[in-house]
Amino acid sequence: EEQSLQKTHQSFEEFLSTLPRQCGWTPLVDCYLYQGCWHHPFFLRGVIAAQQHFEAQPTDIFLCSAPKSGTTWLKALAFAIVTRKKYSDLSSHPLLSTMPHQCIPSLEGDVASKEHADQIAELPFLATHIPYHSLPKSIISCGCKIVYIFRDPKDAFVSMWHFVSRITPKDATYISLEEALELFCEGVSFYGPYWDHVLSFWNARKEAPQRMLFLVYEEMRKEPLPSVKNLADFIGHPFSVEEENEGVLQKIADLCSFEYLSDLDVNKNGKNGPNPAVAIENSAFFRKGKIGDWQSHLTPEMAERLDQVTREKFGGTGLPS
Numbered sequence: 001e002e003q004s005l006q007k008t009h010q011s012f013e014e015f016l017s018t019l020p021r022q023c024g025w026t027p028l029v030d031c032y033l034y035q036g037c038w039h040h041p042f043f044l045r046g047v048i049a050a051q052q053h054f055e056a057q058p059t060d061i062f063l064c065s066a067p068k069s070g071t072t073w074l075k076a077l078a079f080a081i082v083t084r085k086k087y088s089d090l091s092s093h094p095l096l097s098t099m100p101h102q103c104i105p106s107l108e109g110d111v112a113s114k115e116h117a118d119q120i121a122e123l124p125f126l127a128t129h130i131p132y133h134s135l136p137k138s139i140i141s142c143g144c145k146i147v148y149i150f151r152d153p154k155d156a157f158v159s160m161w162h163f164v165s166r167i168t169p170k171d172a173t174y175i176s177l178e179e180a181l182e183l184f185c186e187g188v189s190f191y192g193p194y195w196d197h198v199l200s201f202w203n204a205r206k207e208a209p210q211r212m213l214f215l216v217y218e219e220m221r222k223e224p225l226p227s228v229k230n231l232a233d234f235i236g237h238p239f240s241v242e243e244e245n246e247g248v249l250q251k252i253a254d255l256c257s258f259e260y261l262s263d264l265d266v267n268k269n270g271k272n273g274p275n276p277a278v279a280i281e282n283s284a285f286f287r288k289g290k291i292g293d294w295q296s297h298l299t300p301e302m303a304e305r306l307d308q309v310t311r312e313k314f315g316g317t318g319l320p321s
């Protein structure tokens with residue numbers, strides 16, 4: 001197992017040179033097109049390792065999303081729901097001192113790169129940004145559950161642009177919002193095209209609706225409790241009537257809220273990453289958490305450019321277009 005993973009890594013550079021390549025969002029790294037999706041090379045290595053070696057179990061639960069769609073929030077909620085009995089005393093809750101990304105590992109970022117591709121920690125969760133059609137075969141065939149969170153493409157775009165500018169070293173230039181918009185609309189963004197990512201899961205759900213839960217960032221932000229309840233039911237940890245009466249649902253929603261998490265020392269001052277070379281400040285994952293923040297950044301023309309693609313791609317699918 002270990003040897004074959006090693007082999008994958010040795011041939012990776014060579015393999016990379018065979019893929020279509022585009023200037024990425026930062027001058028520091030190009031994007032590579034693999035199976036219809038644009039990848040950062042570091043994570044692509046993990047995607048391929050996962051495809052080759054990861055064996056999903058029917059009890060695994062995958063938290064899936066395109067970047068900047070609410071992954072951090074979903075991880076916090078899933079973690080808090082499943083561990084709520086163990087940490088009923090909130091004063092010692094791990095989320096107070098641990099960034100949600102460190103509570104639930106990423107398939108291509110953590111698990112595959114650490115050569116433990118078939119191992120999930122104590123919790124049944126793994127998160128991934130891999131689009132449905134590129135998921136390791138065993139995830140599809142074993143019938144395990146999948147939660148997908150998505151968000152208005154305009155807010156996801158603005159969020160990604162800010163994120164990239166946050167993580168780009170101060171002395172390096174990064175692209176303008178206008179340039180980023182063009183790339184995003186052409187599909188060139190990390191794990192993009194954004195719309196195809198959403199559609200890959202949306203279309204797969206039609207075939208097996210019982211194994212997939214769709215969460216909408218905007219709905220959750222307006223009114224978190226119904227989604228927290230749905231999530232708990234779906235992942236097999238429903239709230240009892242007593243818990244509901246005691247306000248446990250509300251407590252979990254509050255604990256995982258943007259306002260609470262973004263104000264914690266660990267999320268203001270800590271760093272995390274699959275390896276120290278790509279460690280990112282935790283605060284980069286907590287920016288504004290607002291619905292419609294695009295309005296502060298995009299001209300009406302830019303918003304229309306994005307809406308046009310959304311109409312083309314999502315029109316008639318049942319997704320908000």
Ligand code: A3P
Nearest residue numbers: 068069070071072073159257258286287288289
């Ligand atoms: P903004 O940049 O619009 O603020 P991801 O976790 O997929 O990387 O997405 C990051 C986006 O989710 C950022 O959006 C971030 O602020 C927001 N976010 C992070 N934690 C959140 C939470 N607990 N509740 C709501 N939004 C959250």
